[in-house]
Amino acid sequence: MGDVPQAAPHAAEGGAGEGPDPNPSPSLGGCSDPVSVELSMGRDYYSSCCGDADLDIPEGPKLPCVGDKEPLSSLAAEFQSGSPILQEKIKLLGEQYDALRRTRGDGNCFYRSFMFSYLEHILETQDKAEVDRIMIKIEECRKTLLSLGYIEFTFEDFFSIFIDLLESVLQGHEAPIGPEELLERTRDSQVSDYVVMFFRFVTSGEIQRRSEFFEPFISGLTNSTVAQFCKASVEPMGEESDHVHIIALSDALGVPIRVMYLDRSSCDTGNLSVNHHDFIPLANASEGDAAMTSTPAAEKPYITLLYRPGHYDILYPK
Secondary structure, X not given: OOOOOOOOOOOOOOOOOOOOOOOOOOOOOOOOOOOOOOHHHHHHHHHHHHOOOOOOOOOOOOOOOEEEEEEOHHHHHHOOOOOHHHHHHHHHHOOOEEEEEEEOOOOXXXXXXXXXXXXXXXXXXXXXXXXXXXHHHHHHHHHHHHHOOOOHHHOHHHXXXXXXXXXXXXXXXXXXXXXXXHHHHHHOHHHHHHHHHHHHHXXXXXXXXXXXXXXXXXXXXXXXOHHHHHHHHOOOOOOOOOHHHHHHHHHHHOOOEEXXXXXXXXXXXXXXXXXXXXXXXXXHOOOOOXXXXXXXXXXXXXXXXXXXXXXXXXXXXO
Protein backbone atom coordinates (compact mmCIF):
# COMPACT_ATOMS: atom_id res chain seq x y z
CA MET A 1 0.00 0.00 0.00
CA GLY A 2 2.98 2.31 0.38
CA ASP A 3 3.68 5.05 2.86
CA VAL A 4 0.95 7.31 4.13
CA PRO A 5 1.46 10.83 2.75
CA GLN A 6 1.97 13.67 5.18
CA ALA A 7 -0.31 15.96 3.20
CA ALA A 8 -2.33 14.86 0.22
CA PRO A 9 -2.43 16.99 -2.92
CA HIS A 10 -5.59 18.43 -4.36
CA ALA A 11 -6.36 20.76 -7.18
CA ALA A 12 -8.05 23.56 -5.23
CA GLU A 13 -5.05 24.91 -3.36
CA GLY A 14 -5.43 27.82 -0.96
CA GLY A 15 -3.56 31.08 -1.41
CA ALA A 16 -0.30 31.86 0.23
CA GLY A 17 -0.29 33.01 3.80
CA GLU A 18 1.09 32.36 7.20
CA GLY A 19 0.26 28.85 8.42
CA PRO A 20 -1.88 28.00 11.44
CA ASP A 21 -0.73 27.84 14.99
CA PRO A 22 1.65 24.84 15.22
CA ASN A 23 0.11 24.00 18.62
CA PRO A 24 -3.64 23.74 18.06
CA SER A 25 -5.71 24.51 21.12
CA PRO A 26 -7.06 21.59 23.16
CA SER A 27 -10.69 20.58 23.00
CA LEU A 28 -13.01 22.61 25.14
CA GLY A 29 -13.66 21.82 28.75
CA GLY A 30 -15.46 23.50 31.60
CA CYS A 31 -17.10 23.32 34.97
CA SER A 32 -20.83 23.18 34.38
CA ASP A 33 -22.75 20.09 33.30
CA PRO A 34 -24.81 20.21 31.17
CA VAL A 35 -23.09 22.96 29.28
CA SER A 36 -23.45 24.67 25.90
CA VAL A 37 -20.18 25.82 24.40
CA GLU A 38 -19.71 28.25 21.56
CA LEU A 39 -16.98 27.25 19.12
CA SER A 40 -15.68 30.80 18.98
CA MET A 41 -14.52 30.64 22.62
CA GLY A 42 -11.62 28.52 21.44
CA ARG A 43 -8.32 28.65 23.31
CA ASP A 44 -9.33 31.46 25.67
CA TYR A 45 -12.28 29.47 26.99
CA TYR A 46 -10.16 26.40 27.57
CA SER A 47 -7.46 28.33 29.39
CA SER A 48 -9.90 30.14 31.65
CA CYS A 49 -11.78 27.00 32.65
CA CYS A 50 -9.16 24.29 32.61
CA GLY A 51 -5.86 26.07 32.88
CA ASP A 52 -2.83 24.79 31.06
CA ALA A 53 -2.33 21.15 30.17
CA ASP A 54 -2.09 18.90 33.22
CA LEU A 55 1.64 18.53 33.69
CA ASP A 56 1.22 15.84 36.33
CA ILE A 57 -0.66 13.52 33.99
CA PRO A 58 1.83 10.67 33.60
CA GLU A 59 2.96 9.50 30.20
CA GLY A 60 2.07 5.89 29.58
CA PRO A 61 4.35 3.27 28.04
CA LYS A 62 4.75 3.07 24.28
CA LEU A 63 1.43 1.67 23.10
CA PRO A 64 0.33 -0.12 19.97
CA CYS A 65 -2.05 1.86 17.76
CA VAL A 66 -4.90 0.45 19.86
CA GLY A 67 -4.35 -1.03 23.31
CA ASP A 68 -6.06 -3.79 25.28
CA LYS A 69 -9.29 -3.19 27.15
CA GLU A 70 -8.43 -2.65 30.80
CA PRO A 71 -10.32 -1.84 34.01
CA LEU A 72 -10.79 1.81 34.90
CA SER A 73 -8.88 1.07 38.11
CA SER A 74 -5.71 1.02 36.02
CA LEU A 75 -6.28 4.71 35.31
CA ALA A 76 -6.73 5.42 39.01
CA ALA A 77 -3.43 3.67 39.72
CA GLU A 78 -1.62 6.15 37.49
CA PHE A 79 -2.77 9.08 39.60
CA GLN A 80 -2.16 7.75 43.11
CA SER A 81 0.35 10.53 43.73
CA GLY A 82 -1.21 13.05 41.35
CA SER A 83 -3.76 15.82 41.65
CA PRO A 84 -6.48 15.16 44.27
CA ILE A 85 -9.00 16.67 41.84
CA LEU A 86 -8.03 14.15 39.18
CA GLN A 87 -8.22 11.32 41.69
CA GLU A 88 -11.72 12.35 42.69
CA LYS A 89 -12.83 12.75 39.08
CA ILE A 90 -11.61 9.25 38.25
CA LYS A 91 -13.77 7.97 41.13
CA LEU A 92 -16.73 9.80 39.61
CA LEU A 93 -15.96 8.30 36.21
CA GLY A 94 -16.00 4.89 37.86
CA GLU A 95 -19.67 5.36 38.73
CA GLN A 96 -20.58 5.31 35.03
CA TYR A 97 -17.68 3.51 33.31
CA ASP A 98 -15.83 0.34 34.16
CA ALA A 99 -13.17 0.05 31.46
CA LEU A 100 -11.04 1.98 29.02
CA ARG A 101 -8.94 1.23 25.98
CA ARG A 102 -5.86 3.35 25.35
CA THR A 103 -4.66 4.52 21.97
CA ARG A 104 -1.20 5.60 20.88
CA GLY A 105 -0.42 9.22 21.72
CA ASP A 106 0.92 10.25 18.34
CA GLY A 107 -1.45 13.05 17.35
CA ASN A 108 -3.86 10.58 15.73
CA CYS A 109 -5.45 9.32 18.95
CA PHE A 110 -8.88 10.87 18.33
CA TYR A 111 -9.24 9.18 14.95
CA ARG A 112 -7.86 5.86 16.20
CA SER A 113 -10.24 5.92 19.17
CA PHE A 114 -13.19 6.74 16.94
CA MET A 115 -12.15 4.06 14.44
CA PHE A 116 -11.97 1.22 16.92
CA SER A 117 -15.01 2.26 18.96
CA TYR A 118 -17.22 2.51 15.87
CA LEU A 119 -16.04 -0.77 14.33
CA GLU A 120 -16.36 -2.54 17.69
CA HIS A 121 -19.94 -1.24 17.96
CA ILE A 122 -20.81 -2.66 14.54
CA LEU A 123 -19.13 -5.96 15.39
CA GLU A 124 -21.11 -6.30 18.62
CA THR A 125 -24.49 -5.12 17.32
CA GLN A 126 -24.29 -6.50 13.77
CA ASP A 127 -26.32 -3.45 12.77
CA LYS A 128 -26.62 -3.92 9.00
CA ALA A 129 -28.92 -0.90 8.72
CA GLU A 130 -26.23 1.31 10.26
CA VAL A 131 -23.63 -0.03 7.85
CA ASP A 132 -25.96 0.67 4.92
CA ARG A 133 -26.54 4.19 6.25
CA ILE A 134 -22.88 5.02 6.72
CA MET A 135 -22.01 3.61 3.29
CA ILE A 136 -24.31 6.26 1.83
CA LYS A 137 -22.53 8.89 3.94
CA ILE A 138 -19.14 7.65 2.73
CA GLU A 139 -20.24 8.02 -0.88
CA GLU A 140 -21.42 11.55 -0.12
CA CYS A 141 -18.00 12.31 1.38
CA ARG A 142 -16.29 10.97 -1.73
CA LYS A 143 -18.42 13.23 -3.94
CA THR A 144 -17.67 16.18 -1.67
CA LEU A 145 -13.92 15.72 -2.11
CA LEU A 146 -14.29 15.43 -5.88
CA SER A 147 -16.41 18.59 -5.96
CA LEU A 148 -13.67 20.40 -4.02
CA GLY A 149 -11.13 19.50 -6.68
CA TYR A 150 -9.40 16.53 -5.06
CA ILE A 151 -8.09 13.88 -7.44
CA GLU A 152 -9.64 10.51 -6.60
CA PHE A 153 -6.41 8.51 -6.61
CA THR A 154 -5.14 10.66 -3.72
CA PHE A 155 -7.79 9.29 -1.35
CA GLU A 156 -9.42 6.21 -2.89
CA ASP A 157 -7.12 3.70 -1.14
CA PHE A 158 -7.97 5.17 2.27
CA PHE A 159 -11.68 4.89 1.56
CA SER A 160 -11.30 1.30 0.31
CA ILE A 161 -9.39 0.14 3.39
CA PHE A 162 -12.04 1.50 5.76
CA ILE A 163 -14.90 0.03 3.72
CA ASP A 164 -13.20 -3.39 3.65
CA LEU A 165 -12.69 -3.25 7.42
CA LEU A 166 -16.27 -2.12 8.00
CA GLU A 167 -17.72 -4.91 5.86
CA SER A 168 -15.50 -7.53 7.47
CA VAL A 169 -17.03 -7.01 10.95
CA LEU A 170 -20.44 -8.11 9.61
CA GLN A 171 -21.02 -11.83 9.92
CA GLY A 172 -22.59 -11.99 6.47
CA HIS A 173 -19.26 -11.05 4.92
CA GLU A 174 -17.41 -13.79 3.02
CA ALA A 175 -14.52 -13.54 5.47
CA PRO A 176 -15.93 -12.13 8.73
CA ILE A 177 -13.63 -11.28 11.61
CA GLY A 178 -14.13 -11.43 15.36
CA PRO A 179 -12.97 -9.20 18.24
CA GLU A 180 -9.40 -10.54 18.28
CA GLU A 181 -9.01 -10.12 14.53
CA LEU A 182 -10.43 -6.60 14.69
CA LEU A 183 -7.89 -5.65 17.34
CA GLU A 184 -5.09 -7.25 15.35
CA ARG A 185 -6.01 -5.38 12.17
CA THR A 186 -6.39 -2.02 13.88
CA ARG A 187 -2.99 -2.57 15.50
CA ASP A 188 -1.42 -3.01 12.08
CA SER A 189 0.17 0.39 11.59
CA GLN A 190 -0.43 0.41 7.85
CA VAL A 191 -4.12 -0.46 8.13
CA SER A 192 -4.64 1.85 11.10
CA ASP A 193 -2.86 4.76 9.43
CA TYR A 194 -4.87 4.33 6.23
CA VAL A 195 -8.12 4.44 8.20
CA VAL A 196 -6.89 7.53 10.06
CA MET A 197 -6.24 9.15 6.68
CA PHE A 198 -9.77 8.21 5.58
CA PHE A 199 -11.19 10.04 8.58
CA ARG A 200 -8.89 13.00 8.00
CA PHE A 201 -10.09 13.36 4.41
CA VAL A 202 -13.72 13.05 5.52
CA THR A 203 -13.14 15.74 8.17
CA SER A 204 -11.33 18.03 5.74
CA GLY A 205 -14.05 17.66 3.12
CA GLU A 206 -16.80 18.49 5.59
CA ILE A 207 -15.01 21.57 6.91
CA GLN A 208 -14.44 22.89 3.39
CA ARG A 209 -17.94 22.00 2.23
CA ARG A 210 -19.35 24.09 5.07
CA SER A 211 -16.59 26.69 5.01
CA GLU A 212 -18.95 29.57 5.83
CA PHE A 213 -19.95 27.84 9.06
CA PHE A 214 -16.44 26.86 10.13
CA GLU A 215 -14.49 29.91 8.91
CA PRO A 216 -15.23 32.22 11.89
CA PHE A 217 -14.13 29.57 14.36
CA ILE A 218 -11.00 28.64 12.41
CA SER A 219 -9.99 32.28 12.05
CA GLY A 220 -10.43 32.63 15.82
CA LEU A 221 -7.90 29.85 16.37
CA THR A 222 -5.46 30.58 13.55
CA ASN A 223 -4.78 33.25 10.97
CA SER A 224 -5.22 30.81 8.08
CA THR A 225 -8.01 30.31 5.56
CA VAL A 226 -10.27 27.25 5.77
CA ALA A 227 -8.35 25.57 2.93
CA GLN A 228 -4.99 26.32 4.58
CA PHE A 229 -6.25 25.05 7.92
CA CYS A 230 -7.38 21.77 6.36
CA LYS A 231 -4.10 21.25 4.52
CA ALA A 232 -1.96 22.09 7.56
CA SER A 233 -4.01 20.98 10.58
CA VAL A 234 -6.48 18.33 9.38
CA GLU A 235 -5.05 16.22 6.56
CA PRO A 236 -1.45 15.56 7.72
CA MET A 237 -0.83 12.57 9.97
CA GLY A 238 0.09 13.46 13.53
CA GLU A 239 -1.85 16.73 13.68
CA GLU A 240 -3.94 16.83 16.87
CA SER A 241 -7.71 17.14 16.74
CA ASP A 242 -9.77 19.95 18.24
CA HIS A 243 -13.51 20.48 18.70
CA VAL A 244 -13.76 21.67 15.06
CA HIS A 245 -12.47 18.31 13.82
CA ILE A 246 -14.87 16.36 16.03
CA ILE A 247 -17.91 18.35 14.91
CA ALA A 248 -16.96 17.95 11.25
CA LEU A 249 -16.41 14.18 11.47
CA SER A 250 -19.57 13.63 13.50
CA ASP A 251 -21.63 15.64 11.01
CA ALA A 252 -20.07 14.09 7.92
CA LEU A 253 -20.68 10.49 9.01
CA GLY A 254 -23.80 11.11 11.09
CA VAL A 255 -22.33 9.50 14.22
CA PRO A 256 -22.84 11.13 17.65
CA ILE A 257 -19.81 11.23 19.94
CA ARG A 258 -19.59 11.81 23.69
CA VAL A 259 -16.36 13.20 25.13
CA MET A 260 -15.70 13.01 28.87
CA TYR A 261 -13.14 15.57 30.09
CA LEU A 262 -10.60 14.57 32.72
CA ASP A 263 -8.81 17.74 33.81
CA ARG A 264 -8.04 19.70 36.97
CA SER A 265 -10.88 22.18 36.59
CA SER A 266 -13.20 22.56 39.57
CA CYS A 267 -16.33 24.54 40.26
CA ASP A 268 -16.75 27.35 42.76
CA THR A 269 -19.81 25.60 44.19
CA GLY A 270 -17.60 22.79 45.46
CA ASN A 271 -19.67 20.18 43.64
CA LEU A 272 -16.99 18.39 41.63
CA SER A 273 -18.16 16.76 38.42
CA VAL A 274 -16.70 15.28 35.26
CA ASN A 275 -17.73 17.53 32.42
CA HIS A 276 -18.81 16.07 29.10
CA HIS A 277 -19.93 17.25 25.68
CA ASP A 278 -22.13 15.39 23.22
CA PHE A 279 -21.30 16.12 19.59
CA ILE A 280 -24.55 15.53 17.73
CA PRO A 281 -24.64 15.22 13.93
CA LEU A 282 -26.08 18.31 12.27
CA ALA A 283 -29.00 16.38 10.76
CA ASN A 284 -30.11 15.35 14.26
CA ALA A 285 -29.56 18.72 15.90
CA SER A 286 -31.82 21.75 15.92
CA GLU A 287 -31.21 24.31 13.20
CA GLY A 288 -28.49 26.75 14.14
CA ASP A 289 -27.13 24.48 16.85
CA ALA A 290 -23.36 24.34 17.18
CA ALA A 291 -23.67 20.53 17.22
CA MET A 292 -22.74 20.26 20.91
CA THR A 293 -25.68 19.73 23.22
CA SER A 294 -26.92 17.76 26.18
CA THR A 295 -28.51 14.83 24.45
CA PRO A 296 -31.83 13.15 25.30
CA ALA A 297 -31.37 9.64 26.63
CA ALA A 298 -32.86 8.19 23.44
CA GLU A 299 -30.06 9.81 21.42
CA LYS A 300 -27.20 9.00 23.77
CA PRO A 301 -23.98 8.50 21.77
CA TYR A 302 -22.67 4.96 21.65
CA ILE A 303 -19.10 6.20 21.18
CA THR A 304 -17.59 7.63 24.36
CA LEU A 305 -14.08 9.01 24.47
CA LEU A 306 -12.01 10.10 27.45
CA TYR A 307 -10.12 13.35 26.90
CA ARG A 308 -7.08 14.29 28.93
CA PRO A 309 -5.43 17.50 27.69
CA GLY A 310 -3.72 16.45 24.47
CA HIS A 311 -5.01 12.87 24.29
CA TYR A 312 -8.10 10.70 23.64
CA ASP A 313 -8.83 7.14 24.79
CA ILE A 314 -11.98 4.97 24.62
CA LEU A 315 -14.36 4.60 27.57
CA TYR A 316 -16.76 1.69 28.16
CA PRO A 317 -19.96 2.34 30.13
CA LYS A 318 -21.15 -0.06 32.79
